[in-house]
Amino acid sequence: MFLEQLVNGLTLGSSYALIALGYTMVYGIIQLINFAHGEIYMFGAFAGLFLVTLFDVNIFVALLGAMAFCMVLGMLVERVAYRPLRGKSSRLSALISAIGVSIFLSTLMALLRGTNTTRYPEILKIHTYHLGPLELSSLQIIILLVSALLMIGLQLMIQRTRLGKAMRACSQDLDAASLMGINPNRIISYTFAIGSALAAAGGVMVGIYYNAVWPYMGTMAGLKAFSAAVLGGIGSVPGAMIGGLTLGVLEILGVAYLSSSYKDAIAFGILILVLIVRPQGIMGQKITKKV
């Protein structure tokens, strides 16, 4: 029972982690809480649904398609709503603009698709595997594996590639980086693209896992993923992963052993607690590699 809940928690948590990565990377570079990030995740879930229903593709193609779509969407949002404000407006203005984008995108989807929940068509035969006392569905395995792959890929990209190096430089000091010949606008754009792609992957997998997508799914998921990013230490990539997984597990265990009616309060309770007790999160600033 406990092990099963743990796996459920990790599955949920890996989606939080995928979303949290986008928050943390963007925050690391331009100190903005990209409030619209949850809506990008929601658009990802719908993009996957669209591909599956219309073209009958398999889950991996749907994932890649949704990721590509959200890359563009993420870059577009940055270009339209954030870049004009950068450098001349306060952080408060930027945050309010982000909230505006968030409301705009979720309402747009609600107008296009209605506010009801849409189910994902069954695109995967779900097997259940028994590993001793543990029950695992093939879907859970896919989600955990894909998430792990994406996160490892991200880590490698940040550590090994030129782009990753430029991103790390920008998160240390944007001005200095631009003096070194890095085009900060481009790096910021790429950061949005990568973060959005990861969120889209999360969206598709959550959509399939819970068999439901709806226009307002991003708001709550986004807020919780942000809590996860803070829990892990905002600006820290490994922190976002750890924070996401921890939050997922805590939430599932809280529902299983305490009460389901307070499910949504758990994440925010943790957020407030972390900010008061240890605002730098689990991966404190000193050992943090910011990106």
Next chain:
Amino acid sequence: MDALLSQYIDAYYLHLMVLIGINIILVLGLNIITGVTGQLSMGHAGFMSIGAYTAAIMSVHLAFPFWASLLAGATAAAAFGFLLGLPTLRLEGDYLAMVTIGFAEIVRVFFLNFEPGGKAVGLSGIPEHTGFTLVWTMALLIIVLNAKLLNSRIGRSFYAIRENEIAAEAAGINTTRLKVLAFMIGASLAGLGGGLYAHYMTYIAPQDFGFMKSIELLNMVVLGGMGSIPGAILGTIVLTLAPEMLRIVAEYRLLFYGALLVLLMIFRPNGLLGDIRWYDFKKRWFNKGVKTWPS
């Protein structure tokens, strides 16, 4: 008085005016926190619901007199403003915003599960004690007191904190203390507005005080102009009436809100009236110098 008014004014317009009055009280509270002091609060509906539920429960279950209930609602909201403010106001602006969202969500979930508040169904049968006269008397009183406060030692220090916190400290301002004070004032006005709302609608439910309500209130502050009382009033009137006047596009209301926030931040971050002062207006209007057109 209300009976007299209802003879001459259509009930629907009267209703709208009452809503505007209540919203002005709520928005002036948020204006002090976010517009004047510069602390982004995105959980104003949370404080509002604390005031509404406290006042309503005292009226319904405990048979308290209306005024006592109203006062209790405002006080309870202020107390939560204090509790939330004290530890979290040391945080940087956008962390604070997230905490206020989290706080409002926790409050909402609490009332969803709160037996005396009728859980998800909500609380009905609240005695109707509020009408146009009372709401507008209070709104006008609060506008006057607000204007006085903002043009005083305390009000100036609120603005100073928004403009430059380090310089404010260097001028002898205990910024943490004053930010908590701003939060308490704002929360108590939200609580008061909530109590009035409950005793006007006679029915409240947790979904009346969701995240979107907080955003709507924030929009009113931002549209009118951060920190300006005439701005807050104008923003409130426009955004209370707009969805009613534009019934046809009601569905698109939130779409419009979202786009409005982005466009305002890009093109007019100070809102409609945020940086326009009576002084500048006077200077232009009563310009004594004789000038011709520039050649």
Next chain:
Amino acid sequence: MAILSLEGVSQEFGGLLALDQVRLEVEAGKVFGIIGPNGAGKTTLFNIITGIYTPSSGQVIYKEKAINGLPPYELARLGIARTFQNIRLFNKLSVLDNVKVGFHGVTKAGFFGSMLGLPGERREEKAISKRAHELLEMVGLDDKKMEYADSLAYGEQRRLEIARALALNPSLLLLDEPAAGMNASEKLNLMSFIEEIRDHEDLTILLVEHDMNVVMNICDQIAVLDYGRKIADGPTEEVKNDPRVIQSYLGVEA
């Protein structure tokens, strides 16, 4: 008598020693200059005296009381006022309101008094208003009192910062590079202005400045910092001719 003394003050930032065992005695009623190349720790010193940093070790004594660890607003209330190297005004407040905010530390009106306009508060506001106008006249900004602070010219902004600092009725005024960005005639004005306020307001002035002409002309005493260490201090004439100073600092400049 020393109004301010630093006893072995050190400040460390993540392993970097920004100030190393600095000892200073600032006599009341004097203009005391602190000079040194960029990164010598001058502004760090100011930030310690005004409570923005708490020193890693050592003591700051002001009017015979240890003040290290007190928050900035308390120090302001004790009569330590300052200006900032990168001007920090309340940009979207009027010039007059900028000065009025400066009185915060020496006035008392509370929430209810302010909101209800109680008699005590009114008296206080009147006094503030009168004194604010005097200060603005003194720095020559009275005719711009209703302008937004960020619409002022650079030199005017510096003067407004000083007026705001003087509102605290300080005993000790810290000026962080007051002449930066000023032209020659503005600098001359500044120098006479500083001497005037020292005598008129009964002030002790501590200033950080790069312009040697300004420093040598108005300072009674000078301390020289280099890489966080004090390498010399004393009356201006002495320091001017100290070979170590000439080598490490003045020599480079001249």
